[in-house]
Every structure is written in C-alpha cells, then in structure tokens.
Amino acid sequence: MSTVEEPVSARPPTAGEYAANGAFRWSCYGFGALVVVLLAYIVLEIFRLGWPAMQERGLAFVVGTVWDPNRNEFGILPEIWGTLYSSLLGILIGSVLGVAVAIFLAEGFVAAGVFWVLSRFGLQYTRLWSHFPEQVETFVKTLIQLLAAIPSVVYGLWGIFVVIPAIRPMCNWIHEGLSGIPFFSTALSGPGILPAAIVLAIMVLPIITSISYEALVAVPPKIREASFGLGATRWETILGVLLPTAAPGIFGAILLAFGRALGETMALAMLVGNSNTLSLSLFSPANTIAALLANNFGEAGDREVSLLMYAALVLLIITLVVNILGSLVLQKLVVKEGKR
Amino acid sequence: MATAPPPDAGQVPDPFEGIDLADLEKSLFRPRNLFGGILTTLMFVFTIVALYPLFSVLMTVIVRGGREISMALFTELPPAAFEEGGGIGNAIVGTLIMVGLASLISVPVGIFAGIFLAEVGPESRLATFVRFSAKVLTGFPSVLAGVFAYGAVVLLTGGFSAVAGAIALSILIIPMVLLTSEEAIRMVPSRMREAAIGMGCTQAQVVRSVLLPTAFPGILTGIMLAVARAAGETAPLLFTALFSNNFVGYTSLLPVVVALVAMCVLMAMSALLPWQPRLRMLLNLGVVAAAVAGAYFFVAAFEFMEPTASLAVLIYNFSASPFENQVRMAWAAALVLVVVVLITNVVAQGLSPKQVRR
Amino acid sequence: MSDIHNPDAHISAGHPKSSPDQIRAGHPKSGPANGDVIIDCNLHELYYGQFKAVRDTHIPIRKNKITAFIGPSGCGKSTVLRCLNRMNDLVRGFRFDGHVHFQGRNIYDRSIDPVAVRRHIGMVFQQPNPFNMSIYNNVAFGLRLNGYKGSIAERVEQALRRAALWDEVKDKLKQNGLSLSGGQQQRLCIARAVATEPKVLLMDEPCSALDPIATRRIEELMTELKQRFTIAIVTHNLQQAQRVADETGFLYVDTTQGGRTGYLVEYGSSQQIFQDPREEPTKQYIRGEFS
Numbered sequence: 001m002s003t004v005e006e007p008v009s010a011r012p013p014t015a016g017e018y019a020a021n022g023a024f025r026w027s028c029y030g031f032g033a034l035v036v037v038l039l040a041y042i043v044l045e046i047f048r049l050g051w052p053a054m055q056e057r058g059l060a061f062v063v064g065t066v067w068d069p070n071r072n073e074f075g076i077l078p079e080i081w082g083t084l085y086s087s088l089l090g091i092l093i094g095s096v097l098g099v100a101v102a103i104f105l106a107e108g109f110v111a112a113g114v115f116w117v118l119s120r121f122g123l124q125y126t127r128l129w130s131h132f133p134e135q136v137e138t139f140v141k142t143l144i145q146l147l148a149a150i151p152s153v154v155y156g157l158w159g160i161f162v163v164i165p166a167i168r169p170m171c172n173w174i175h176e177g178l179s180g181i182p183f184f185s186t187a188l189s190g191p192g193i194l195p196a197a198i199v200l201a202i203m204v205l206p207i208i209t210s211i212s213y214e215a216l217v218a219v220p221p222k223i224r225e226a227s228f229g230l231g232a233t234r235w236e237t238i239l240g241v242l243l244p245t246a247a248p249g250i251f252g253a254i255l256l257a258f259g260r261a262l263g264e265t266m267a268l269a270m271l272v273g274n275s276n277t278l279s280l281s282l283f284s285p286a287n288t289i290a291a292l293l294a295n296n297f298g299e300a301g302d303r304e305v306s307l308l309m310y311a312a313l314v315l316l317i318i319t320l321v322v323n324i325l326g327s328l329v330l331q332k333l334v335v336k337e338g339k340r
Numbered sequence: 341m342a343t344a345p346p347p348d349a350g351q352v353p354d355p356f357e358g359i360d361l362a363d364l365e366k367s368l369f370r371p372r373n374l375f376g377g378i379l380t381t382l383m384f385v386f387t388i389v390a391l392y393p394l395f396s397v398l399m400t401v402i403v404r405g406g407r408e409i410s411m412a413l414f415t416e417l418p419p420a421a422f423e424e425g426g427g428i429g430n431a432i433v434g435t436l437i438m439v440g441l442a443s444l445i446s447v448p449v450g451i452f453a454g455i456f457l458a459e460v461g462p463e464s465r466l467a468t469f470v471r472f473s474a475k476v477l478t479g480f481p482s483v484l485a486g487v488f489a490y491g492a493v494v495l496l497t498g499g500f501s502a503v504a505g506a507i508a509l510s511i512l513i514i515p516m517v518l519l520t521s522e523e524a525i526r527m528v529p530s531r532m533r534e535a536a537i538g539m540g541c542t543q544a545q546v547v548r549s550v551l552l553p554t555a556f557p558g559i560l561t562g563i564m565l566a567v568a569r570a571a572g573e574t575a576p577l578l579f580t581a582l583f584s585n586n587f588v589g590y591t592s593l594l595p596v597v598v599a600l601v602a603m604c605v606l607m608a609m610s611a612l613l614p615w616q617p618r619l620r621m622l623l624n625l626g627v628v629a630a631a632v633a634g635a636y637f638f639v640a641a642f643e644f645m646e647p648t649a650s651l652a653v654l655i656y657n658f659s660a661s662p663f664e665n666q667v668r669m670a671w672a673a674a675l676v677l678v679v680v681v682l683i684t685n686v687v688a689q690g691l692s693p694k695q696v697r698r
Numbered sequence: 699m700s701d702i703h704n705p706d707a708h709i710s711a712g713h714p715k716s717s718p719d720q721i722r723a724g725h726p727k728s729g730p731a732n733g734d735v736i737i738d739c740n741l742h743e744l745y746y747g748q749f750k751a752v753r754d755t756h757i758p759i760r761k762n763k764i765t766a767f768i769g770p771s772g773c774g775k776s777t778v779l780r781c782l783n784r785m786n787d788l789v790r791g792f793r794f795d796g797h798v799h800f801q802g803r804n805i806y807d808r809s810i811d812p813v814a815v816r817r818h819i820g821m822v823f824q825q826p827n828p829f830n831m832s833i834y835n836n837v838a839f840g841l842r843l844n845g846y847k848g849s850i851a852e853r854v855e856q857a858l859r860r861a862a863l864w865d866e867v868k869d870k871l872k873q874n875g876l877s878l879s880g881g882q883q884q885r886l887c888i889a890r891a892v893a894t895e896p897k898v899l900l901m902d903e904p905c906s907a908l909d910p911i912a913t914r915r916i917e918e919l920m921t922e923l924k925q926r927f928t929i930a931i932v933t934h935n936l937q938q939a940q941r942v943a944d945e946t947g948f949l950y951v952d953t954t955q956g957g958r959t960g961y962l963v964e965y966g967s968s969q970q971i972f973q974d975p976r977e978e979p980t981k982q983y984i985r986g987e988f989s
Contacts (some may be wrong), residue, residue, distance in 0.1 A: 017542055024544035028460040031452035032470045035514065039473040042488045042511070049491045078861040100386035103830075109383065115790055124791065125748050133790075140387070142689060147394050149565075149685040151572020153655045154674045158397045160659055163406075192725065202393045209390075222827035226887065228788060231817030235376040242837065245830045256479065263481020265575035266652075268660055288481045290575070297490065297579035305490075312487045323479045364803060364814045373811070 050309035078278045082286035087261035090200025098208030106216035112135045148206035156270030157201045188283035191273035199267045204257035215249025255326030265290035289315040405675025430587045434649040441506035446513035454521025479513035485511040486576035502648040505581030509570040520562025524555035564688035568681045574652035582647040651677045733754040734761040742796035753963035757947045764929045766943030773949040774960025775932045783819035784812035820896035826883035828875030828939040836875040861889035881912025901931040946971040950979045
C-alpha cells in the first residue's frame with residue numbers, strides 16, 4: 001500500500017472552462033444558423049439576379065420555345081420538357097434495375113449462391129472460405145456504391161465515346177422499323193435523350209439501391225417467417241409481403257433519385273445534344289435547364305446572365321417542389337405507419 | 341393446398357382428406373416455382389447489367405487514359421490546338437487548391453452544425469430549420485451552387501477565381517459533412533455520454549473528450565466521401581473558376597499540400613488506433629495542422645484571385661474537342677480523377693465503423 | 699461429425715425414396731402402435747454450420763392431440779419444432795440427418811418441395827407477426843396464396859371465429875393488423891394460420907410475449923382447435939404444458955461432447971411426465987431445480 005496522499009478534491013469548473021463551454025455552444029448555434037442563412041441567401045441571390053429578366057419577360061419565358069439572341073427571343077419550354085423527360089426516363093430505367101439489385105442483395109441471393117457453389121466443393125466450412133459468401137456480398141455492395149463515386153463528367157466522357165457508338169446501330173434499326181411510333185420518330189445522330197437517360201439511370205441507381213436495400217433489410221425477420229410459415233415461396237414472400245412493407249422507403253428512394261436526376265448537369269450537357277427541340281422521340285437531341293446554364297454561362301453578357309438566372313430559378317423551383325413533395329409524401333406514409 | 345376441405349367445423353377430419361401426397365413433390369414446372377426461377381434469373385441479369393457500366397467506365401478510362409501516363413502529364417500545361425504532347429499539371433494543381441480551400445471552409449461549418457443538431461440543440465426550433473436546410477442542400481442541383489457563387493462572389497470581386505470555385509464547392513460539401521457528423525455523433529452509445537456528464541464535464545468537454553473521438557471514424561468517412569465528390573464536380577466550377585492555361589498559385593502550393601496531407605494522414609491514423617490518449621493527441625495534432633494550413637490559405641488567398649484550371653473542367657472542355665491530342669488529355673485527366681476518387685471512396689468505406697456501414 | 703465435409707450431406711434423408719408401403723405405414727388401419735401418428739419425427743443429428751444443435755430426438759405427434767415440447771432454454775426445442783415444417787431450411791448451413799414422416803411420407807426426401815410442406819403444416823410464432831396490411835388481408839393472404847376459388851370473405855370470417863377474434867374485429871376488418879393489441883395480434887396470426895386448413899399447427903412459444911389474460915385466451919383456443927387440428931407447441935411455461943398438452947416431450951442440453959447439443963430425454967403422456975417422470979433430469983426440471 002502506498003501512503004495515502006491528499007485526496008483529489010472536487011472543484012467546480014474554472015472560469016476558463018465556463019468560457020470555453022460558452023464559446024463552444026455559441027459557435028455551434030452560429031454554424032447551425034449559418035447553414036440556414038446560406039440556403040436563404042442562395043435562393044435570394046438567384047432571385048435577385050433573375051428579377052430583371054422576370055420583370056421583362058414574365059411567364060412568356062417559361063412557355064416560349066425559341067432561344068435566339070439575334071431575334072431577342074428567349075423561351076425555355078423545350079429545356080423544361082427535356083429536363084423532365086430525360087429525368088423520368090432515367091428514373092424509370094434506374095428504379096427497375098436499382099430495386100432489382102436491392103432485392104438481390106437484401107434477400108441474400110448472392111451469399112446463398114456463393115455458399116451453394118462452395119458446398120459443391122465441400123469448402124463451405126473451412127477456415128479460409130467460410131466467410132466467403134458474406135465477403136462476396138459486401139464486395140458487390142461496395143461496387144454499387146462505387147458507381148456513385150465516379151464523377152459525372154467522366155460518365156459524360158464515357159457516354160460520348162462508348163454508349164453512343166454502342167447503341168446507335170440498334171436505335172437507328174428501331175427507328176427504321178418503327179418510325180410511325182412517336183418515341184422512335186427520329187434517328188439517333190449522336191447525342192440525344194436516350195443516351196442521356198441511360199447514363200442518368202446509372203448515376204441514380206446507387207441511391208435507389210442503397211435506400212431500397214435499407215428499407216428491405218429493415219423489414220422484421222418475423223414477418224418474413226410468417227410468410228414462409230404459411231407456405232409462400234421465396235418470391236411470393238418478396239412480392240406479397242416484403243415489397244409492400246418496404247414500399248414507403250423504396251418510394252422515397254425513387255423520389256430522392258428523381259430530384260438528383262433533375263439537377264444533374266454535366267453528363268446531360270455532354271450527352272443530350274443541346275438543341276432547342278421539343279420532341280417525344282427518344283433519339284432526338286434535346287436540352288435541359290442545367291445544361292443550358294452550363295453551356296451559356298461562361299460567355300454570357302449582363303442581360304443573358306439575368307435570363308439564365310431566371311432559368312436557374314425555374315430549375316430551383318422544380319427541384320424544390322419535387323423534394324418537398326417527396327418528403328411530405330414520405331412523412332405522411334411514416335405518420336400513417338406510426339399510428340398503427 | 342390443392343383441394344381445401346369444405347368448411348364444416350363439426351366433423352372430425354380424416355387425416356388423409358385434402359392431402360394429395362403427390363402434391364408434396366418438388367417440381368420445377370409448377371407455376372410458382374417456374375415463376376420464381378424466372379424472376380431469380382432476371383434479378384441476376386439485372387445485377388450484372390447494373391454493374392457492367394462500372395467495369396466499362398474503368399476499363400475505358402484505364403485503357404485510354406493509361407497510354408498517356410508520363411512525367412510530362414503531371415508537370416506540363418495543356419496542349420493548344422494542333423499542339424502535340426502537353427500535360428494536365430495546372431489542372432491537378434488547381435483541383436487540389438480548390439478542393440483544399442473548400443474543405444477548409446466547409447468541414448468546420450459542417451462538424452459544428454452537426455454537433456449542434458446531435459448534441460447542443462437537437463430539439464430546438466433552430467434545429468428544425470437547420471435540418472430542413474441541410475436536406476434541401478443535399479438534394480441541391482450542383483449547377484445552382486455555381487450560379488449562386490457567380491452572383492455572390494464572381495460579380496462582387498470582379499472576376500473568376502479559385503476562391504469563388506471553392507465557395508461553390510463548399511456549398512456541396514457542407515450538408516454532407518453535417519448530416520454524417522450528426523449521424524455519427526448520435527451513434528455514440530448514450531451510456532458513454534452519460535458517464536462523462538455524470539463526472540461533471542461541461543458540454544464542450546463531453547463533446548471533445550467523448551463524442552468526437554468516438555464518432556471520429558464516421559465523421560472522417562463523411563468528410564472523405566464529400567471531398568471526393570466535390571473533386572469530381574464540374575458544373576459549379578464552370579462559371580466560378582472557369583479555366584486557365586497557366587499555373588496558378590504554384591509557388592504557394594507546396595507547403596499547403598504538405599500540411600493538408602499531414603493533416604489527413606494524422607486524422608486517418610488516429611481513427612485507426614484504438615488507444616484513447618494517443619488518439620486524442622493525434623486528433624489535436626490534426627486540428628493544429630488544419631489550422632496552420634487554413635491560416636496559410638487565407639493569407640495566400642490573394643494569389644488565388646484569378647481563373648483557375650481544374651481536372652473536371654478540362655475533361656468537359658476537351659471532350660468535345662476536334663483535336664485528337666486534346667481528347668487524349670481528357671482521358672488522362674479522367675483516369676487521374678477516377679483513381680483519386682475511387683481510392684478515397686474505398687479507404688473511406690474501410691474506415692467507416694461497422695454500425696454506420698451496417 | 700464424420701460427414702461434415704461430405705458435399706452431399708446438405709440434407710441427408712433417412713429414406714431415399716418413400717414407397718407405397720411406407721405411405722400406408724402412417725395410415726390408421728396399418729397398426730395400433732402408431733395408428734394416429736400424423737407426424738413422426740425421427741431426428742438423428744441436426745447441424746447449424748458446424749454446430750451440432752440437436753441429436754437423437756424421436757417424437758411422434760398424434761392426431762387431434764396437443765404435443766408440448768418443454769425444456770431449459772437453449773435445448774433446441776424450437777429448433778426441433780421448426781424442423782417439422784422445414785422452416786430451418788431458411789437458415790444457411792442447416793443440415794438435417796434423420797427423417798420426419800408426415801402422413802407416412804418423409805418430408806426431408808429429396809423429391810419434396812419444402813414450400814408445399816409448409817402449406818400443410820402451419821406455424822404460429824413466438825412474436826405476433828401480422829403483415830403490414832388490413833386484418834382481412836392478413837387472413838386472406840394464405841387463401842390467395844393457395845389460389846382458393848370459393849368465397850374468401852366466408853373463410854376469413856370462419857377463421858377469425860375459430861381464433862375467437864371475430865367479435866372483436868368484425869367492424870374493423872379494414873384496419874391495419876398492427877393496430878391490434880398483442881394478444882389480438884397473436885390470435886390474428888392463429889386465424890391466418892388456420893384459414894388455409896393445415897393439418898398440423900406448430901406453435902413456437904405463442905404466449906411468451908403476452909400478458910396472463912391473453913395467454914389464457916390462447917390456451918382456451920388451443921383446446922378448442924385440437925378438435926379440428928393437430929397441435930405441437932413449444933413452451934417454457936410448465937404450467938401451460940400441464941394445462942393444455944396431452945403429450946409432452948422433455949429436451950435437455952448435453953454439454954459433455956463440447957458445445958451445447960440438445961436431445962430428447964423423455965417423452966410420454968403429460969400426466970406421466972408431470973406426475974411420474976422416469977429420468978433424473980426430468981425430475982429435477984419438473985421440481986424447478988434449474989430452468
């Protein structure tokens with residue numbers, strides 16, 4: 001036993017500690033408020049710069065279909081159409097693939113498949129291989145996440161040099177056979193809605209997959225068991241019970257991805273063709289608001305900047321409406337579930 | 341059940357009634373099994389289709405960009421039309437400067453606001469607004485961040501600059517860092533928090549000595565992912581930093597990069613080492629390094645007040661170029677960007693603690 | 699332990715192919731000894747991965763009787779129960795050595811579709827687990843699954859009446875099944891299970907999440923249901939087993955071979971097990987010396 005020294009006496013926090021604590025709390029409040037102020041400032045700034053054009057052009061800007069500086073005619077209806085059309089198409093492809101991958105991963109098909117292959121060789125319980133099924137599953141998940149990591153400008157580059165040449169013969173073949181249908185009424189001469197939508201689909205897929213995956217995994221195992229216990233097959237369980245239960249989450253994922261697709265700029269600016277065309281055709285070049293901004297901002301004069309700011313405001317409003325609508329719908333679904 | 345017995349409760353059922361024993365036989369051609377088999381195959385095909393672009397992008401970038409890798413690529417200026425050779429040195433430097441500056445602006449804001457949401461005032465009215473703003477900002481089109489920075493910085497300072505680009509990028513980083521920090525801090529078991537409070541820690545001490553060190557891997561993951569994403573952003577830079585065919589801030593870059601790299605390494609190390617005292621020491625060192633780099637950055641900021649090149653804008657500009665050599669430079673830049681971004685992502689996901697990654 | 703590395707041992711059935719003779723063996727007229735045995739569980743060894751969970755358990759389950767499995771926690775009684783309708787097939791690495799004869803047919807035979815087995819042998823789980831849909835749809839789920847052609851509404855009502863839930867929910871069939879109380883949810887799950895008229899109902903500690911009053915309701919229900927169904931129940935509640943069960947099997951944990959492997963110690967009529975247990979572990983357990 002060591003000699004008993006003077007015991008540590010409790011003391012109240014020093015003035016320095018109080019001061020540090022106060023400063024810390026205030027900076028937390030301050031930085032929190034800063035984020036709110038930042039959002040308000042962004043909206044106001046865009047509004048302020050677009051205001052002259054709004055006064056001058058009014059709603060005609062939104063419904064006009066011509067963008068011609070020489071004739072002093074400006075309208076962004078084709079851009080609005082192109083934004084919505086390409087995003088919807090991209091979301092359509094992206095959700096089918098994304099939800100499928102989410103089911104594939106969440107229901108353990110990958111791990112089960114690997115386990116089955118290992119068991120053919122009798123390796124499933126050896127020390128080296130026993131974790132292999134989970135490792136493969138994690139690896140696939142990581143790969144899906146990496147899809148989201150690739151910068152959109154690289155996707156654009158890839159789209160120009162890989163996707164367009166790859167799909168062009170097929171698209172033109174379809175066009176020749178089915179040119180009566182409005183969706184195939186033009187030939188694909190290079191950039192267009194379809195390549196843009198394909199690349200968009202790839203870009204939103206990781207969002208849809210990861211959120212849908214979380215929603216599917218969150219379904220309590222006891223519900224799964226109940227369905228199997230009634231004699232449902234794996235797919236009857238997935239379609240009849242799991243997907244309906246996870247539906248709010250999957251719906252939220254798709255809305256979130258839709259918001260992303262609407263605001264995506266570079267891949268579209270590089271792939272959509274930047275042509276003021278209003279067409280139903282999948283192979284026609286078109287334009288989006290974000291691409292309009294990206295292509296014209298650099299060399300814009302004062303008056304054009306104001307017009308572009310007006311266009312930016314339209315984009316802002318569209319994305320805000322989609323995002324807020326999405327969160328409201330989600331909230332409603334969650335509240336309904338919470339009440340049960 | 342093929343034949344359900346009639347619903348008469350009174351009669352005691354014969355055990356054989358209603359069971360066709362052949363019905364138990366496994367058969368691939370029964371509709372529901374066939375249906376399941378088709379769907380499983382379809383899912384498998386879909387997964388392959390979903391993963392194919394990743395391989396295709398990587399292959400193309402590696403094959404077409406790999407040919408251009410040389411020393412000159414990292415040191416020389418981009419080629420003009422009809423010019424042979426050249427490199428992307430100034431774009432690499434410009435991207436580093438802008439991403440570094442943007443992280444220095446946004447990481448403190450994001451972390452402090454995250455602490456605010458998770459710990460200081462989670463129930464306050466301000467928190468509702470902060471949370472709403474952060475959610476709106478995460479879904480914010482990146483091009484609008486550029487539009488805003490154009491109006492707020494470029495028009496104000498009278499020219500395109502790296503600072504304007506960095507501000508535009510930080511708008512994209514802040515909400516991601518904020519939300520991941522909040523989540524990581526909330527993940528800290530409340531018993532640890534309560535233990536610190538019970539010993540008489542002030543709130544600042546609780547955060548500094550318990551919450552931040554424990555949540556650190558999660559926060560670091562969020563920062564790395566956000567910064568990697570910002571490095572690839574093009575739209576916000578198009579009308580804030582524009583592009584330049586010269587080296588910018590080259591003289592002042594070296595010490596800054598050294599400080600930033602040191603900071604990152606220290607932070608990563610402290611996240612990997614489980615011992616608490618050492619972890620806190622490294623954390624402090626990292627913060628000090630960040631502060632030094634930050635101070636230096638702001639002192640040297642006047643050097644960055646001119647148009648600056650970046651990898652992303654270079655790819656965009658050269659992608660539509662009719663000159664073969666410039667397109668090759670675009671692929672080389674894409675390779676550099678993809679390698680950096682993917683490595684950051686993989687490292688970040690490796691760092692991420694299990695309960696966050698799930 | 700010898701066949702762990704045998705690649706074909708995923709599910710090794712005791713009998714390669716059931717012959718007509720075997721089918722007849724389960725028929726009431728074939729012999730007095732096992733005349734009314736509807737499920738004959740003969741489990742030799744059961745593994746999860748490399749963990750041997752249960753060994754040497756032979757339990758016959760008799761028609762229109764309630765058979766209870768009792769034993770300390772971790773003795774594998776739920777595992778054995780879940781073998782009877784192949785729920786364990788969902789666990790990766792599960793291996794079963796032995797056979798389970800249902801109506802004389804080995805359900806672990808290679809040619810048997812486990813999904814079809816589960817349609818004949820229903821299950822009620824420890825936690826009430828209604829689906830996130832209306833009460834009506836919860837009960838109708840199994841009927842639709844089986845492509846039932848008749849009036850679904852009639853069958854739903856009948857099932858809810860059998861589960862003694864009809865009077866409480868008849869005015870709110872459209873409400874979400876999760877809006878009910880715990881005891882009502884469990885009865886809803888029972889209604890869902892009996893709606894498709896399975897031959898056997900397996901109940902895995904159906905009352906462990908319920909309060910005493912709800913428990914009593916479920917117990918009364920079980921005695922009514924056995925008129926029509928055969929019931930096998932796992933319970934950790936000895937009084938419950940004594941109250942409702944006609945036959946009881948006692949399982950215990952064997953730790954001698956390393957690991958915790960469950961096995962059947964004793965099986966007999968409930969009266970015999972509770973009044974006059976033969977084996978020493980059973981005596982101790984009934985006396986409450988361990989749990």
